[in-house]
Amino acid sequence: MAESGEFEERKKKQILKTYWGFSNLYQNIREKIGNELSPYLKRKFKKIFKEITESHFLDPTPLTKIKIAFRRNTEKYFTFLKHPNIPIDNxxxxxxxxxxxxxxxxxxxxxxxxxxxxxxxxxxxxxxxxxxxxxxxxxxxxxxxx
Structure with missing residues (x-):
């Protein structure tokens, strides 16, 4: 979205901030996933996910819709935390x-x-x-x- 040229500079920065939030969360989980994740880390990852998916006034409409969908399906995105035999990605x-x-x-x-x-x-x-x-x-x- 940030590269589309459709949004003003402030909104592009917000899009990139959201993207990097997800990217960092994913990398952090990948690093820790080899070990048994403690309940603390599981809560921490979900908290970070919730923060990333919170709506922001600079969010363009498509990003807001994506964030809403993410929030609605949070548990589905963290299935791998409940079932260690399920990989973090497909x-x-x-x-x-x-x-x-x-x-x-x-x-x-x-x-x-x-x-x-x-x-x-x-x-x-x-x-x-x-x-x-x-x-x-x-x-x-x-x-x-x-």
Missing amino acids: NKAERALRHLALKRKISFGSKTQRGAETTSILASVIMSLKWNDPQNWFQKYLKLGA
């Missing part, structure tokens, strides 16, 4: 889908809904084979087509 899932997004971009997507559904199903089957048996997935894929 980078692994996003990286797993990146090649599909690149393929869609390069090929300009599907021309029909049926084409999009077919691509989705094929990708799901192929990726399931690959993740379940990385060594032999391609042979299994070829057998499916035979």
Whole structure:
């Protein structure tokens, strides 16, 4: 938002302040997450999150809406604090889908809904084979087509 050129300088500074608040909170949690988090740290992280998401008179409307959504869903953003086996981010899932997004971009997507559904199903089957048996997935894929 701050780079969009849509907002005056004071509002850009407020947007960047919010961004850096989230960024610092994320980094702080990442550093501590390897250890068992104490109840104190959990409360501290939630308190910082609450402070970052408080509305400010300099917040442009889109940022205000984002902050409201964050406040409404605070517990969802901190699921990893209750369940240590859940990662703080979903980078692994996003990286797993990146090649599909690149393929869609390069090929300009599907021309029909049926084409999009077919691509989705094929990708799901192929990726399931690959993740379940990385060594032999391609042979299994070829057998499916035979």
